Amino acid sequence: MTNFIRTDIDFAYELDAQDELASFRNEFVIDDPNLIYLDGNSLGRLPKRTADFMRCAVEEEWGKRLIRVWNEGWIDTPTELGAKIAKLVGAQADEILVTEATSINLFKLAVAALRARPDRPKIVSDVFNFPSDLYIMQGIIDLLGHRHRLELIPSADTVTIAPSAVAEAIDDDTALVTLSHVVFKSAFMYNMAAVTKQAHQSGALTLWDLSHSAGAVPIDLNGAGADLAVGCTYKYLNGGPGSPAFLYVRKDLQTQLSQPMWGWFAAQNPFAFDLDYTPAADISRYRVGTPPMLSMKAVEPAIDILLEAGMDRLRAKSLRQTEYLIFLADRWLVPLGFTIGTPRQASLRGSHVSIRHPEGYRINRALIEAEPPDVKVIPDFREPDNIRLGIAPLYNTFAEIHRAVDRLRVIVEEEIYQKYSVERLAVT
Ligand SMILES: *Cc1c(COP(=O)(O)O)cnc(C)c1O
Numbered sequence: 001m002t003n004f005i006r007t008d009i010d011f012a013y014e015l016d017a018q019d020e021l022a023s024f025r026n027e028f029v030i031d032d033p034n035l036i037y038l039d040g041n042s043l044g045r046l047p048k049r050t051a052d053f054m055r056c057a058v059e060e061e062w063g064k065r066l067i068r069v070w071n072e073g074w075i076d077t078p079t080e081l082g083a084k085i086a087k088l089v090g091a092q093a094d095e096i097l098v099t100e101a102t103s104i105n106l107f108k109l110a111v112a113a114l115r116a117r118p119d120r121p122k123i124v125s126d127v128f129n130f131p132s133d134l135y136i137m138q139g140i141i142d143l144l145g146h147r148h149r150l151e152l153i154p155s156a157d158t159v160t161i162a163p164s165a166v167a168e169a170i171d172d173d174t175a176l177v178t179l180s181h182v183v184f185k186s187a188f189m190y191n192m193a194a195v196t197k198q199a200h201q202s203g204a205l206t207l208w209d210l211s212h213s214a215g216a217v218p219i220d221l222n223g224a225g226a227d228l229a230v231g232c233t234y235k236y237l238n239g240g241p242g243s244p245a246f247l248y249v250r251k252d253l254q255t256q257l258s259q260p261m262w263g264w265f266a267a268q269n270p271f272a273f274d275l276d277y278t279p280a281a282d283i284s285r286y287r288v289g290t291p292p293m294l295s296m297k298a299v300e301p302a303i304d305i306l307l308e309a310g311m312d313r314l315r316a317k318s319l320r321q322t323e324y325l326i327f328l329a330d331r332w333l334v335p336l337g338f339t340i341g342t343p344r345q346a347s348l349r350g351s352h353v354s355i356r357h358p359e360g361y362r363i364n365r366a367l368i369e370a371e372p373p374d375v376k377v378i379p380d381f382r383e384p385d386n387i388r389l390g391i392a393p394l395y396n397t398f399a400e401i402h403r404a405v406d407r408l409r410v411i412v413e414e415e416i417y418q419k420y421s422v423e424r425l426a427v428t
């Protein structure tokens with residue numbers, strides 16, 4: 001725990017001057033110095049090298065090589081990219097695949113897990129999970145004829161989940177425990193190893209959603225003994241809007257489990273065009289169809305930047321930044337009616353900070369729609385009252401955090417938010 005004392009902007013500049021990762025900000029396209037982007041946990045910034053990489057992918061690879069390019073490397077991109085992501089999440093190179101969307105991968109792996117535990121009727125998740133993840137479970141229960149039930153671990157304080165509540169939910173009826181490693185609203189982070197151990201003691205499988213933790217915190221899937229995981233690449237991994245997701249299946253489970261979408265790319269030899277399906281004997285059996293190559297290509301240069309920076313250094317900076325944000329918020333925002341909706345204990349916190357206020361939605365609008373000379377801040381809003389401030393340690397600075405919290409203070413003190421409507425936009 002760092003003890004901050006000074007609230008002046010010069011101190012923020014000093015922290016930036018001491019930051020050994022500061023130069024990574026130059027890797028990103030940042031065209032508006034008046035815009036503070038705190039939404040890297042929803043859509044990461046565009047890396048400069050991605051623009052060149054994509055120009056090559058479009059003009060040279062697609063444009064000139066045409067269909068030959070599949071044999072010139074494209075066909076292996078999902079597994080080669082998986083090998084790179086494996087280094088970020090503590091997995092073996094052949095345990096990760098880049099494919100489809102997070103929701104689809106969750107569907108495939110959850111069905112595979114339930115089929116491997118046919119006598120167990122219970123799926124355990126929590127009240128903090130991303131709604132899509134819960135909808136997918138509800139849809140699976142419907143598809144499988146209502147033989148399963150979904151039990152959600154409650155939260156006593158609306159920010160964290162107590163280990164005792166986890167222990168209470170997992171029992172001998174449990175087939176699958178599926179949780180977000182870092183939850184999207186409060187940024188609460190589970191102890192992956194402890195929960196996985198509990199699940200295994202009861203004979204259940206675990207399926208982790210890493211969407212808010214990959215690229216944000218160090219992850220050790222192998223060390224935790226995790227069975228299955230999914231995650232997206234467009235948040236902290238900076239892969240671009242709608243870039244394909246990844247999935248993880250522990251090596252020894254890969255041939256034991258069977259995912260339900262038997263597309264040709266999951267087959268042992270797609271180009272044999274056999275009329276009967278034989279699944280591939282490795283991670284490829286979790287593929288489905290032709291990969292979306294252009295959006296997949298954009299993931300690679302972005303992952304390279306994270307690997308160069310290193311997850312341990314990124315975590316150290318992220319914790320210092322979220323700590324600093326909470327320190328300023330305690331000083332300036334809590335007296336104005338805000339509460340901190342994120343764990344104060346570092347080991348329980350991901351890389352974003354939720355601050356809550358009854359007028360959260362309108363305050364959020366006022367942040368985004370400010371006009372010069374006022375600074376424009378882009379966080380995002382999550383119902384009912386959370387303003388999420390995402391810290392992407394690759395490119396966010398301490399001075400940005402200072403300016404953003406200061407702007408929040410002004411918006412509330414001067415009641416600038418009163419100018420905005422409470423009516424919700426389509427994307428918040
Ligand atoms: C962002 C996110 C998703 C997104 O799912 P898509 O299918 O890629 O839209 C899923 N789960 C969690 C926990 C997320 O944070």
